[in-house]
Amino acid sequence: MASSLRQNGFHGRIILIEKQPFYPYQRPPLSKSYLCGDIKLEQLFFRNEHFYKTNKIELIFGEVTAILKEKKAVVCNNQMVFYDELVLALGSVPKKLELYNKFNNVYYIADLHSTEILKKKLTEVKDVVIVGGGFVGLEFACIANKLGINTHVIVKNNKLLSRSVSNNLSEIIRNKHISDGIQINFESSIDKILISNNSIYKVKLSTSHEIKSDIIIVGIGSIVNDGIAFSSGLKTDNGIVVNEYLCTSDPNIYAIGDCASFLTELNEYSRLESVQNAVDQAKYLSSWLTGHHKDKYKSFPWFWSDQGEMKIQIAGNVKQGNYSVLKGCPTNTCYVNYCFNKKTLVAVETINSTLVHMAARQLFTQNSNNLPDLYELQKYSFDLVKLVKEKNKHNI
Numbered sequence: 001m002a003s004s005l006r007q008n009g010f011h012g013r014i015i016l017i018e019k020q021p022f023y024p025y026q027r028p029p030l031s032k033s034y035l036c037g038d039i040k041l042e043q044l045f046f047r048n049e050h051f052y053k054t055n056k057i058e059l060i061f062g063e064v065t066a067i068l069k070e071k072k073a074v075v076c077n078n079q080m081v082f083y084d085e086l087v088l089a090l091g092s093v094p095k096k097l098e099l100y101n102k103f104n105n106v107y108y109i110a111d112l113h114s115t116e117i118l119k120k121k122l123t124e125v126k127d128v129v130i131v132g133g134g135f136v137g138l139e140f141a142c143i144a145n146k147l148g149i150n151t152h153v154i155v156k157n158n159k160l161l162s163r164s165v166s167n168n169l170s171e172i173i174r175n176k177h178i179s180d181g182i183q184i185n186f187e188s189s190i191d192k193i194l195i196s197n198n199s200i201y202k203v204k205l206s207t208s209h210e211i212k213s214d215i216i217i218v219g220i221g222s223i224v225n226d227g228i229a230f231s232s233g234l235k236t237d238n239g240i241v242v243n244e245y246l247c248t249s250d251p252n253i254y255a256i257g258d259c260a261s262f263l264t265e266l267n268e269y270s271r272l273e274s275v276q277n278a279v280d281q282a283k284y285l286s287s288w289l290t291g292h293h294k295d296k297y298k299s300f301p302w303f304w305s306d307q308g309e310m311k312i313q314i315a316g317n318v319k320q321g322n323y324s325v326l327k328g329c330p331t332n333t334c335y336v337n338y339c340f341n342k343k344t345l346v347a348v349e350t351i352n353s354t355l356v357h358m359a360a361r362q363l364f365t366q367n368s369n370n371l372p373d374l375y376e377l378q379k380y381s382f383d384l385v386k387l388v389k390e391k392n393k394h395n396i
Helices: 002-007 050-056 112-124 134-147 169-178 227-231 273-291 354-366 374-379 383-393
Strands: 016-020 056-059 064-068 074-075 078-082 087-089 093-094 127-131 150-154 183-185 190-196 200-206 208-213 215-218 223-225 253-255 260-263 302-306 308-316 323-329 333-341 342-352
Touching: 002 016, 002 383, 050 056, 064 227, 074 169, 112 215, 127 134, 127 208, 134 150, 134 169, 169 308, 169 323, 169 333, 169 342, 200 383, 208 227, 215 308, 308 354, 323 374, 342 354, 342 374, 354 383
Parallel strands: 016 056, 087 253, 127 150, 127 215, 150 183
Antiparallel strands: 064 074, 074 078, 093 223, 190 200, 200 208, 302 308, 308 342, 323 333, 333 342
């Protein structure tokens, strides 16, 4: 947000408040490339100290404890920081298993500090138990499995990524992880724990199955961080409610990213937890605040996850789909799943098919009012790259 404001020609004062004692950094690599050592610490940071100084962006390390709307100020480190416009990018926090937090070997991939501790711990463990079959849990499972650690995933239902992907994609991901040696316990929960030296050394599942546990990773979703907004009197409902310009119920306060509940093109409120969403909203808002446009915000969701040999990419809204067509090559683990609603394409899920994913993103952003239906895709033998090229010719 701060860098986009400068790029859009804003010369006024910018104050960036960061709760953690680090320069702002990327979160996705924490459960992927950084955890397994593929990238170094300095590669996590968006910008270095020189950038903030040369762009005159004031960085304050501390936690905002109150928003004083009447005074147009926030309280940080027991001092008031005044603003003309306030942008809230508060994110979300991991859900906790409160009963287990007191044990030494229960971890959450929540931030850089917790990941640093976990990274060191991984060098000395043989058995890991992961609670949750979402993106973070499965990404960590792949890292642990790659390191030769006995990896067990506990899932309360019978499907991986149950809130995020289609049944077709979920089954492919499930089969690949199992074939790679990750042990997945479906329709299970922790029924009993065995403790020694304030650590859980074994868990007994609801299925009576017992698993050794040097460490336990909890990845059961997240909770929106909107408490301070609620306390200040801003409208909240599963996030900080914003209008079509990302403005909250206060005309001088905006919200972006994981914490923002915004209007979609279907005129429904939605909250997306993804880097793409946060970046898109930051770019839009910085442009809007600097007067470069007065258009309403339009959302187009896309997402990715690296899990072992699988690059999973999703374009569109899978939840809108009620029918899908799967195309792929099992020998190369390359798949494309087309999701439809009333025969109209609403999402494209891919595994190791980046060209198709890029074509889908282009299709949804440039032809959102003229999306292909099932019959048009059949006409092109479900070659989305070719279809998009043809559409581009007609648009010239």
